[in-house]
Amino acid sequence: MFAIEELRENGFDKIVMTDGKGECRVEVVPECGAMLHGYSVLSKNEWLNIIDSYLTKDDFDKNAEALGFKGLKLSPFACRIKNAAYHFLGREYHFQKIFQDGSAIHGLLYRGAFKVTSKYHTENESGVKMIQKYSGDDRGYPFPYNCIVEYKLEKGNSLKISTTVQNCTNITIPIADGWHPYFRFNRKIDNLFLSFDSSEMLEFVDLIPTGKLIPTEKFTKPRLIGNSVFDNCFYLDFANGLPMISLADTNSGFQLNIIPDHRYRYLQVYTPPHRNSIALENISGAPDCFNNKMGLEMLEPGQELTFSTQYKISSLNN
Numbered sequence: 001m002f003a004i005e006e007l008r009e010n011g012f013d014k015i016v017m018t019d020g021k022g023e024c025r026v027e028v029v030p031e032c033g034a035m036l037h038g039y040s041v042l043s044k045n046e047w048l049n050i051i052d053s054y055l056t057k058d059d060f061d062k063n064a065e066a067l068g069f070k071g072l073k074l075s076p077f078a079c080r081i082k083n084a085a086y087h088f089l090g091r092e093y094h095f096q097k098i099f100q101d102g103s104a105i106h107g108l109l110y111r112g113a114f115k116v117t118s119k120y121h122t123e124n125e126s127g128v129k130m131i132q133k134y135s136g137d138d139r140g141y142p143f144p145y146n147c148i149v150e151y152k153l154e155k156g157n158s159l160k161i162s163t164t165v166q167n168c169t170n171i172t173i174p175i176a177d178g179w180h181p182y183f184r185f186n187r188k189i190d191n192l193f194l195s196f197d198s199s200e201m202l203e204f205v206d207l208i209p210t211g212k213l214i215p216t217e218k219f220t221k222p223r224l225i226g227n228s229v230f231d232n233c234f235y236l237d238f239a240n241g242l243p244m245i246s247l248a249d250t251n252s253g254f255q256l257n258i259i260p261d262h263r264y265r266y267l268q269v270y271t272p273p274h275r276n277s278i279a280l281e282n283i284s285g286a287p288d289c290f291n292n293k294m295g296l297e298m299l300e301p302g303q304e305l306t307f308s309t310q311y312k313i314s315s316l317n318n
Contacts, residue, residue, distance in 0.1 A: 002126035002153065004119050011057025012037065015119065017126040017153040024157040024313070030130045032060050033072035033110040034149040036181055041157055041313045043252055050256060050313065052182035052277035064111055065099075068272060068279065069180045072110035075147050075165065076134075078178030079233070079268060079287035080105050082208050084140065086290035088174055095140030106180065108138055109147055117148075127152040133168075143173040145299070157313040166304040175299050176285030177263070177307045183256055184277035185249035193222040193248040194278070196267055198234035207231065208288050222248060225278070230269040233286055238262055243312070245280055253316050258282070260309040265295050282309045 007014045007027075014037060017026045025047065027038030032054075040049040053071050054060040064072070084095040084104035095104035114130035121127075129150040136144040146166040153159055163177050185192060196219055203212040213235060218228075236244060243257035245267060260267075260282045268281035284307055285295035297305060 001123055002121045004121045004126040004128065010055065012060075015116065015128045015151075017121075017128070017151070019126075019153060019155065019157070020123065024153065026151065026153050026159055028128065028151050030114040030116050030128075032057070032064075033112060034114045034130055034132070035060075035073075036071040036151075036161070036179075039159060039311065039313070041254065043254065048186070048252060048254065050183050050185060050254075052184045068182065068270075069106050069110055070182050072106070072180050073114075073132075073147065073149060073163070074178035074180055074281075074283065075107045075109045075163070076141060076143075076145065076173075076175045076177075077104075077107050077285060077290060078176060078180075078281065078283040080207055081290050082288050088290070089172075093140045093142075096138050097140075104140065107178075108141060109134060110180075114147075114149060125152055125154045136169075143171075144168040145173065145175070159311045160308065161311070162306055162308040164304055164306045165299065167299040167301055170301045172301065173299050174290055175297050175305070176283070176289050176295060178268075178281055178283035178285075179309070180279060180281050182272070182277040182279045183247055185247075185252050185254070187249070187251060188275050189225050189271065189278045190227060190275060191249070191251065192225050192278070193250070194225050194246070195219050195222040196234060196245040196269075197237045197240045198267065199237060200235040202233040202235065202266075202286060202294075204232070204287075209233065209286050209292055209294065211292060211294075222246065225271075228271070230271045230278070232269055233283075234267045234269065236260070236265055236267055247278070247280065248316060250316065255314050255316050257312045257314060258309065259312070261307065263297075263305070263307045264309055
């Protein structure tokens with residue numbers, strides 16, 4: 001029987017899901033941007049947590065941005081909006097929340113508290129659903145909407161994460177969605193093997209797309225990360241089958257597979273300077289999508305859209 005419980009630890013109020021065999025464990029923190037705090041498998045009688053997160057609630061409160069927005073919900077956009085401004089339906093909007101480089105970054109909900117609306121567990125799965133109701137209080141995005149996140153742990157160390165956005169206005173609104181998880185295997189990422197289904201990378205100038213796609217096939221097959229440095233966005237090719245993104249560690253003998261749905265058309269990859277983890281970010285719209293329209297969704301009044309991705313940890317020996 002799968003299980004779900006509430007646990008307070010290091011200042012975090014966690015929702016903890018475990019599988020029926022006691023071999024997989026997921027920790028989420030609704031009050032901190034619906035954060036994915038832990039995703040662990042049992043390895044040699046010890047938990048191997050492949051999520052790089054914050055040490056304590058105080059650490060999150062002080063360093064959510066400085067430490068890279070780890071594991072947080074990115075909504076109503078991901079990555080950057082150039083100059084924190086965009087035009088929509090003949091009007092220019094300016095975000096109040098501005099990053100140090102003058103752009104708006106990673107949306108408006110990542111520090112907000114999500115309210116748990118349901119929890120459940122059965123013989124085959126456990127799950128939790130939560131909501132944040134955005135009131136439109138930033139003048140750059142004066143459009144109330146609901147953001148509903150559901151985590152579901154299933155058999156086979158499979159974690160499905162779905163986000164549903166609901167337009168609560170009487171006008172059409174622009175929207176995109178994303179996540180910002182950092183994955184690790186308790187050693188430098190230089191020693192890990194990475195692959196993802198993309199033969200095209202977005203050309204950037206100052207981390208903003210130019211609109212041009214650059215051919216690239218370096219990581220279409222598993223390849224040692226080595227000294228590769230990423231802060232890039234790739235256009236995923238959904239024609240090649242599953243999984244679409246893989247990160248493997250021959251030392252632990254485990255591999256992470258990521259299977260996004262078709263709405264997460266882009267993959268942002270980032271290697272932090274410490275190189276203890278790597279961000280593999282499923283995003284529905286490209287950086288600056290409110291301006292360049294790449295992947296931007298138009299949500300009609302009363303309409304809702306769902307974005308889903310799946311993580312799965314498997315043994316390299318199977």
